[in-house]
Amino acid sequence: MTDTILSIANTNLSLDGNAGRVDILHDVSLDVVAGETLGLIGPSGSGKSSLLMLMGGLEQATSGTITALGHDLTAMNEDQLARFRRDNMGVVFQSFHLIPTMTALENVATPLELAGVKDAFDRAEAELQAVGLADRADHYPNQMSGGEQQRVALARASAPRPRILLADEPTGNLDATNGDAIIDLLFGLREKHGATLIMVTHSGELAKRCDRIIRLRDGRVEPELAQAAE
Structure with a gap:
């Protein structure tokens, strides 16, 4: 029996913009199974990133319910x-969102410290090693390339x-x-730690690496195109 780790039911999202109220998502319902990889695809403006932000x-x-690990977000x-x-x-995130005044090691260790992890810096060092950046631990974001910054973000x-x-x-x-x-x-880190991965991408080829693909258009899930990746 599969376990649903995240469930979205009859969810709508509307935001106020300069031109007035804008409807972003319309009556979206979606279940995500623990351990699966899910690709969210669709044209620009279809609501992919907005849906991911709701999940997190x-x-x-605006209405509807989002439940993650049994908790109503x-x-x-x-x-x-x-x-x-x-x-x-x-x-x-696409834009890394690293703290510019912190080194790579400090960027990785900070959320661990906030969570009360006692060996935060040891674990952060191990994570940087896992993404191939052990030798860049003391570098600041502006001293690293985009690819290196995204590796820090992954760690x-x-x-x-x-x-x-x-x-x-x-x-x-990134190139x-x-x-x-x-x-x-x-995908390697996801498999190593057994996480459920939900990824927004414009790339159909990249989405095919996921167990399942969900396509959005105009803020709606296209159910007939919800499919297992080949």
Whole structure:
């Protein structure tokens, strides 16, 4: 019997913009099984990243429910969501989001320290070694290439051993060679730690590496195109 680790039910998202209220997602329902890899694809503006942000509690739904590991994210306040993410989720963004005044080692160790991990720096050092950056531990983000910064971001996301790993266009700012290396690392770390991976991508070829593909268009899931990756 499979276990649902994340469930989205009848969820809508509307945001206020300069031109008024904009409807982003429409009545989205989706279940994610523990341990699977899920690719979210679709044209620009289809709502992929917005859906991922809802899954991570980084954006609040206008209506509907989002349940992760048995917890209703839509019922949590910002502090509760931050603690839940700290304890259960890792997030990798397209733009790295490293703290510029911290070294690579400090960037990876900080979320571990916040979670009360006693050997935070030892574990951070091991994670940097796992992504091939042991020799860059004392470097700051502006001293590293884009590919190296994304490796640090991967190490930071995986170090707390999250149950759920969210990746939003993780190769979007990288060339093909660095992008391929990052994806290999991402899937390798996911398999090593047994996390559930949900990844937004524009690349159909990249999405095919996932167990399942969900396509969005105009803020809606296209159910007839929800399919297992070949």
